[in-house]
Amino acid sequence: MLMWVVFLVVNFFEERSKNMGAGQNVFNDGKAVLNMSITVTVSAQKPPAPHGYISISRKKLLQNLEINTGARVNAWVDSMRASSPTHIKSTPSLSDDQGSWNLHHPSALEMFEQIIEASKGKQIAMFLDYDGTLSPIVEDPDRAFMSKKVGYLFIWNCVWVVSINSFQLVTFQVCVNQMRKTVRKLAKCFPTAIVSGRCRDKVYKFVKLAELYYAGSHGMDIKGPEKRSKSTKDNESVLFQPASEFLPMIDEVYKQLVETTKSTPGAKVENNKFCLSVHFRCVDEKKWSELAQQVRSVLKEYPKLRLTQGRKVLEIRPTIKWDKGKALEFLLESLGFANCTDVFPVYIGDDRTDEDAFKILRDRGQGFGILVSKFPKETSASYSLQEPDEVMDFLRRLVEWKQLSVQARAQSRM
Numbered sequence: 001m002l003m004w005v006v007f008l009v010v011n012f013f014e015e016r017s018k019n020m021g022a023g024q025n026v027f028n029d030g031k032a033v034l035n036m037s038i039t040v041t042v043s044a045q046k047p048p049a050p051h052g053y054i055s056i057s058r059k060k061l062l063q064n065l066e067i068n069t070g071a072r073v074n075a076w077v078d079s080m081r082a083s084s085p086t087h088i089k090s091t092p093s094l095s096d097d098q099g100s101w102n103l104h105h106p107s108a109l110e111m112f113e114q115i116i117e118a119s120k121g122k123q124i125a126m127f128l129d130y131d132g133t134l135s136p137i138v139e140d141p142d143r144a145f146m147s148k149k150v151g152y153l154f155i156w157n158c159v160w161v162v163s164i165n166s167f168q169l170v171t172f173q174v175c176v177n178q179m180r181k182t183v184r185k186l187a188k189c190f191p192t193a194i195v196s197g198r199c200r201d202k203v204y205k206f207v208k209l210a211e212l213y214y215a216g217s218h219g220m221d222i223k224g225p226e227k228r229s230k231s232t233k234d235n236e237s238v239l240f241q242p243a244s245e246f247l248p249m250i251d252e253v254y255k256q257l258v259e260t261t262k263s264t265p266g267a268k269v270e271n272n273k274f275c276l277s278v279h280f281r282c283v284d285e286k287k288w289s290e291l292a293q294q295v296r297s298v299l300k301e302y303p304k305l306r307l308t309q310g311r312k313v314l315e316i317r318p319t320i321k322w323d324k325g326k327a328l329e330f331l332l333e334s335l336g337f338a339n340c341t342d343v344f345p346v347y348i349g350d351d352r353t354d355e356d357a358f359k360i361l362r363d364r365g366q367g368f369g370i371l372v373s374k375f376p377k378e379t380s381a382s383y384s385l386q387e388p389d390e391v392m393d394f395l396r397r398l399v400e401w402k403q404l405s406v407q408a409r410a411q412s413r414m
């Protein structure tokens with residue numbers, strides 16, 4: 001008991017020290033959904049546009065930009081504005097559609113028994129997005145820590161206080177990172193991968209679990225669990241980096257974007273190694289057009305890069321045909337499930353980019369996708385969860401089910 005108390009107190013101060021200083025301004029990510037994306041493909045090879053995306057040729061794009069640059073930029077901005085929480089709440093047609101959407105994408109928690117039944121006899125493999133799935137969406141992307149649940153620890157202080165002639169009840173508020181603990185347990189039960197648009201190193205710094213697979217930069221930077229080798233000090237085991245030739249170009253564009261956007265207060269350019277993000281989260285909405293125009297002015301010189309729009313973010317990536325769906329297939333192959341029929345992949349994500357993975361699972365007829373969203377969205381996912389806390393509850397139930405089934409099997413052998 002004493003050890004447990006000491007552990008919680010140490011944990012509290014450790015977590016508190018991480019959060020102090022930045023304030024960790026969290027807004028309710030569940031409010032921000034309906035992610036309407038516009039992809040402007042500028043590759044000369046004209047790769048096919050993914051489902052739900054709008055694709056136009058480079059020639060047509062340049063014509064559009066020259067003739068009607070303002071309209072193009074406004075289209076990006078309007079799309080982002082439409083995904084803001086207030087706009088979603090005030091759209092009556094969406095609430096009308098809520099019932100129908102819930103019917104077609106029921107809660108994965110409510111359907112847990114059916115999900116387990118469908119996975120019977122198969123190996124479950126878990127794929128998890130990071131932002132908006134394991135962590136809340138926050139104002140400062142550098143503070144997107146994994147979800148915590150706050151617990152309260154009551155300690156009877158056994159020092160007799162003469163002045164008030166009574167024992168004192170001391171209360172500590174203890175923050176325990178339940179999400180990390182849950183994902184750690186999950187990885188002991190099932191092969192588990194984090195698939196994120198972020199730089200792989202940054203996601204690892206947030207998750208801090210060496211036993212997982214990580215696919216950063218929208219799957220363009222994949223690495224398996226660290227394996228220590230006796231013969232070499234190098235513990236890195238990079239599995240796949242299909243866009244490595246773009247690294248110098250990405251660095252060049254990053255520097256230009258930082259320079260060009262520094263006049264817009266709140267704008268933040270994030271270098272995700274194989275892709276870039278321009279965050280609008282802390283920019284006054286009145287300045288969104290100006291910022292989008294600045295991004296466009298840099299990107300028009302780089303036809304080998306493409307631009308996509310996400311949740312208050314513009315993302316710049318190489319035009320190679322690689323996405324989270326391809327990363328999912330690569331990871332399944334790496335895990336030894338290339339042509340297996342007895343694998344049951346579960347992919348949980350909240351963003352437009354996760355749809356590529358949902359679609360792969362639907363096309364393969366294996367496992368399913370779970371969309372994290374409080375509001376109706378066009379999706380290829382089969383089930384839904386409303387927010388990261390529900391994701392954690394779902395993962396916990398999976399762990400509990402697995403542990404119980406292992407125990408039951410062991411007992412039946414005795």
Ligand SMILES: [Mg+2]
Binds near residue numbers: 131349
């Ligand atoms: Mg996400």
